[in-house]
Amino acid sequence: MLRDALKEIREAALRAVDPAAAVRRHLQIIEGELHVAGESWSLAALERIWLLSAGKAAAPMAAAAGELLEPYLKAGLVVTKYAHATGATLPARVQVIEAGHPVPDEAGHRGAAAMLELLAESASRDLVLVLLSGGGSALLPLPVPGVTLPELQATTELLLRSGATIAELNAVRKHLSRLKGGQLARAAAPAPLVALILSDVVGDPLDVIASGPTVPDPTTYADAWAVLGRYDLRSEVPATVSAHLRAGLAGERPETPKPGAALFEQVYNQLIGSNRQAALAAVETARRLGYPTLLLTTFMEGEAREVARVAAALAKGLRRHGDPLKPPACLVWGGETTVTVRGAGKGGRNQELALAAAQALAGWEEIAIMALATDGTDGPTDAAGAVIDGSTVRRARELGLKPQAALDQNDAYPLLAATGDLLRLGPTGTNVNDLLVILVGPETPTAKSAERNQNFTIEA
Amino acid sequence: MLRDALKEIREAALRAVDPAAAVRRHLQIIEGELHVAGESWSLAALERIWLLSAGKAAAPMAAAAGELLEPYLKAGLVVTKYAHATGATLPARVQVIEAGHPVPDEAGHRGAAAMLELLAESASRDLVLVLLSGGGSALLPLPVPGVTLPELQATTELLLRSGATIAELNAVRKHLSRLKGGQLARAAAPAPLVALILSDVVGDPLDVIASGPTVPDPTTYADAWAVLGRYDLRSEVPATVSAHLRAGLAGERPETPKPGAALFEQVYNQLIGSNRQAALAAVETARRLGYPTLLLTTFMEGEAREVARVAAALAKGLRRHGDPLKPPACLVWGGETTVTVRGAGKGGRNQELALAAAQALAGWEEIAIMALATDGTDGPTDAAGAVIDGSTVRRARELGLKPQAALDQNDAYPLLAATGDLLRLGPTGTNVNDLLVILVGPETPTAKSAERNQNFTIEA
Numbered sequence: 001m002l003r004d005a006l007k008e009i010r011e012a013a014l015r016a017v018d019p020a021a022a023v024r025r026h027l028q029i030i031e032g033e034l035h036v037a038g039e040s041w042s043l044a045a046l047e048r049i050w051l052l053s054a055g056k057a058a059a060p061m062a063a064a065a066g067e068l069l070e071p072y073l074k075a076g077l078v079v080t081k082y083a084h085a086t087g088a089t090l091p092a093r094v095q096v097i098e099a100g101h102p103v104p105d106e107a108g109h110r111g112a113a114a115m116l117e118l119l120a121e122s123a124s125r126d127l128v129l130v131l132l133s134g135g136g137s138a139l140l141p142l143p144v145p146g147v148t149l150p151e152l153q154a155t156t157e158l159l160l161r162s163g164a165t166i167a168e169l170n171a172v173r174k175h176l177s178r179l180k181g182g183q184l185a186r187a188a189a190p191a192p193l194v195a196l197i198l199s200d201v202v203g204d205p206l207d208v209i210a211s212g213p214t215v216p217d218p219t220t221y222a223d224a225w226a227v228l229g230r231y232d233l234r235s236e237v238p239a240t241v242s243a244h245l246r247a248g249l250a251g252e253r254p255e256t257p258k259p260g261a262a263l264f265e266q267v268y269n270q271l272i273g274s275n276r277q278a279a280l281a282a283v284e285t286a287r288r289l290g291y292p293t294l295l296l297t298t299f300m301e302g303e304a305r306e307v308a309r310v311a312a313a314l315a316k317g318l319r320r321h322g323d324p325l326k327p328p329a330c331l332v333w334g335g336e337t338t339v340t341v342r343g344a345g346k347g348g349r350n351q352e353l354a355l356a357a358a359q360a361l362a363g364w365e366e367i368a369i370m371a372l373a374t375d376g377t378d379g380p381t382d383a384a385g386a387v388i389d390g391s392t393v394r395r396a397r398e399l400g401l402k403p404q405a406a407l408d409q410n411d412a413y414p415l416l417a418a419t420g421d422l423l424r425l426g427p428t429g430t431n432v433n434d435l436l437v438i439l440v441g442p443e444t445p446t447a448k449s450a451e452r453n454q455n456f457t458i459e460a
Numbered sequence: 461m462l463r464d465a466l467k468e469i470r471e472a473a474l475r476a477v478d479p480a481a482a483v484r485r486h487l488q489i490i491e492g493e494l495h496v497a498g499e500s501w502s503l504a505a506l507e508r509i510w511l512l513s514a515g516k517a518a519a520p521m522a523a524a525a526g527e528l529l530e531p532y533l534k535a536g537l538v539v540t541k542y543a544h545a546t547g548a549t550l551p552a553r554v555q556v557i558e559a560g561h562p563v564p565d566e567a568g569h570r571g572a573a574a575m576l577e578l579l580a581e582s583a584s585r586d587l588v589l590v591l592l593s594g595g596g597s598a599l600l601p602l603p604v605p606g607v608t609l610p611e612l613q614a615t616t617e618l619l620l621r622s623g624a625t626i627a628e629l630n631a632v633r634k635h636l637s638r639l640k641g642g643q644l645a646r647a648a649a650p651a652p653l654v655a656l657i658l659s660d661v662v663g664d665p666l667d668v669i670a671s672g673p674t675v676p677d678p679t680t681y682a683d684a685w686a687v688l689g690r691y692d693l694r695s696e697v698p699a700t701v702s703a704h705l706r707a708g709l710a711g712e713r714p715e716t717p718k719p720g721a722a723l724f725e726q727v728y729n730q731l732i733g734s735n736r737q738a739a740l741a742a743v744e745t746a747r748r749l750g751y752p753t754l755l756l757t758t759f760m761e762g763e764a765r766e767v768a769r770v771a772a773a774l775a776k777g778l779r780r781h782g783d784p785l786k787p788p789a790c791l792v793w794g795g796e797t798t799v800t801v802r803g804a805g806k807g808g809r810n811q812e813l814a815l816a817a818a819q820a821l822a823g824w825e826e827i828a829i830m831a832l833a834t835d836g837t838d839g840p841t842d843a844a845g846a847v848i849d850g851s852t853v854r855r856a857r858e859l860g861l862k863p864q865a866a867l868d869q870n871d872a873y874p875l876l877a878a879t880g881d882l883l884r885l886g887p888t889g890t891n892v893n894d895l896l897v898i899l900v901g902p903e904t905p906t907a908k909s910a911e912r913n914q915n916f917t918i919e920a
């Protein structure tokens with residue numbers, strides 16, 4: 001019963017962030033006017049519309065926009081991951097380039113260059129419609145002149161290995177790239193630009209999603225240079241990279257467009273899909289199914305197995321004491337956890353979270369937890385995550401499996417597959433990070449007594 | 461202002477779990493009858509009252525009981541940690557033994573033996589009043605005949621190093637000890653026994669607190685032996701230990717008293733103070749101060765720095781989106797985190813949690829988080845924890861300190877001392893694990909804009 005409810009909750013959450021539906025909701029033609037991002041344009045007055053779509057959901061998003069705008073489109077370009085354009089019905093004037101992700105490749109390089117070429121034609125009476133989804137950054141690699149793609153990648157890897165934050169990494173990358181950090185918007189000027197953005201970054205920072213090609217960049221060459229200094233990488237990065245940054249520092253290279261720049265007066269960035277929308281749909285559905293529900297946060301981060309212990313703690317408090325809601329009840333969180341890989345097993349952050357939660361909740365009744373990657377792909381597996389309950393560990397042991405050993409080896413997949421707790425949905429077509437749903441059933445005499453005995457159970 | 465509110469919240473929480481006050485609340489004489497634990501005894505009909513108190517709060521608890529019961533007391537014994545009986549006014553007939561904690565010593569051994577001697581005199585028309593608080597297990601070490609205290613300790617250490625759970629550890633220890641696992645209650649029989657228990661264990665499992673000397677033990681010699689087998693320790697533990705457990709397996713040693721045993725018909729265990737009581741007082745106070753408040757859970761566990769990231773995620777969701785409450789608001793959790801020590805620095809789990817939360821919340825306005833060890837002693841330091849806010853990291857950097865390096869070295873104490881964020885309260889006299897209070901102030905235009913810029917901030 002808890003599992004049936006979790007299925008409904010999951011389906012509603014994924015529907016709420018369907019990329020094509022999100023585009024359709026935010027793009028409307030009413031009496032000859034195109035309404036989008038709180039603005040409107042007379043289609044009669046617009047000379048041409050250009051459609052640029054990049055990211056893992058680029059094809060369905062462009063198809064949805066194409067349904068409405070095909071008669072007005074001058075040209076369009078979709079850059080998406082290999083095999084991600086299959087099945088999308090796109091207007092004839094929209095070109096598709098499939099490219100490498102997460103490792104950028106030459107196809108992506110060509111796609112990014114093609115975007116710049118297309119924008120070179122745009123003029124003030126045009127409208128540029130940009131559709132962005134997760135993966136857009138890797139799919140549109142376009143290093144500054146003098147720096148090659150492998151050199152850009154080597155710099156990224158050095159920073160990641162040094163423990164640089166995403167903000168630091170972006171300050172550097174935006175100053176080594178030709179589209180990131182508002183530069184796509186600059187290329188579109190003087191044409192007005194509307195960007196519809198599906199967020200795959202926790203907290204929805206628009207300057208980070210797809211590296212913010214349509215968003216002002218407050219960081220400078222000085223910041224980028226300072227970051228390299230902070231991690232002692234100035235002489236480690238390729239010479240072309242340090243040469244470019246030094247030239248930028250000396251004012252010999254153009255800066256990325258800054259907040260307040262005039263060009264942004266004609267740029268409209270609109271978030272059309274996010275983890276929170278999925279989470280809110282989950283909340284609404286859980287409530288409709290009779291579970292009082294709280295949305296705790298959509299900023300969830302941290303090591304998956306430790307976040308699992310907090311999730312289990314919440315489930316126990318709810319079950320035992322009615323904190324923060326009396327059972328039956330539901331708690332929804334969103335965000336994205338990480339896994340520090342220690343073993344050689346098969347799994348993903350949601351599967352690992354689910355297994356660790358199962359360990360912490362062994363023997364507890366009427367509690368189920370769903371950990372879900374909304375894109376359907378949790379880690380390098382074909383699973384989206386898992387739904388576990390208080391019997392998962394017992395069922396695993398009955399099959400001769402060892403939950404703690406599986407966790408130690410980052411090997412959640414085979415165990416959860418064996419117990420039937422794995423979620424295999426196939427690619428969902430969207431990507432707004434992860435959802436965590438804790439569902440606690442009504443209080444029963446059995447559950448009460450099981451919990452009391454729980455104190456005495458020795459776990460193998 | 462947030463810090464003032466946190467001070468009031470903290471004081472109310474600690475007042476709610478004052479051990480002496482808790483004993484006074486649960487022990488009353490009304491018209492010649494002693495009311496305690498839902499039962500009542502005619503003082504005229506009772507022949508003698510025996511008072512046994514063990515744990516870090518044993519002295520103030522016994523003093524509170526003594527205020528009421530001194531005229532009826534036959535004898536009493538307090539076993540507490542060194543320097544923890546200072547200042548308590550105890551009835552003359554109550555003997556005090558100070559002993560080693562957390563490492564048991566000979567004084568504790570003598571104290572435990574003295575308890576058994578005292579109980580040898582108790583009879584059916586007597587009442588045995590037992591007061592238990594955290595530390596009671598280490599303070600009352602009494603190995604079974606043939607096993608020495610160092611051998612018992614060596615066994616405990618082997619199990620801990622092998623990754624045994626607390627339930628597994630207890631199954632073994634209860635079968636190597638003479639008071640744990642309900643055996644103190646058996647020694648008191650046929651006298652009725654009332655135990656008033658201050659919980660220092662997350663979730664308040666009565667069989668774990670002070671190793672459950674008055675609570676039935678569902679584990680057996682077979683369980684204890686299986687645990688040693690599971691960790692391949694059967695030939696690692698001292699020979700006297702394995703010999704005793706084998707003899708128990710063969711039925712040649714008495715089992716610990718089991719659930720349902722007749723003797724427990726006259727045993728009344730009453731929880732008189734817990735983390736949840738402190739948390740509820742915190743909630744009540746925060747609400748009175750104008751902050752809508754939720755108690756999230758009192759089962760909090762996990763690696764301190766990772767739990768911190770979840771706490772920060774909750775604060776951000778509250779601040780930015782009004783999840784799960786609109787600001788101003790407060791979230792209270794309780795439990796106890798752990799620290800995997802990697803560096804050689806100075807700190808404790810609450811200080812480390814606070815510093816990691818400060819990192820995650822750098823630049824956020826109108827958010828403060830208090831991480832508090834309710835006993836006033838967080839790790840091996842004189843601090844109880846810390847109160848951090850969105851300016852902690854900036855203030856630390858202005859002093860030339862490096863928050864991430866401090867965290868990497870488990871060295872939160874000096875940094876938080878320098879920023880003035882450390883909480884130094886001295887010993888509080890109680891111990892009900894930790895509290896985590898997230899306080900978010902009212903929405904302000906400054907806070908709004910600061911958060912927006914937060915996306916662009918590069919953290920050093």
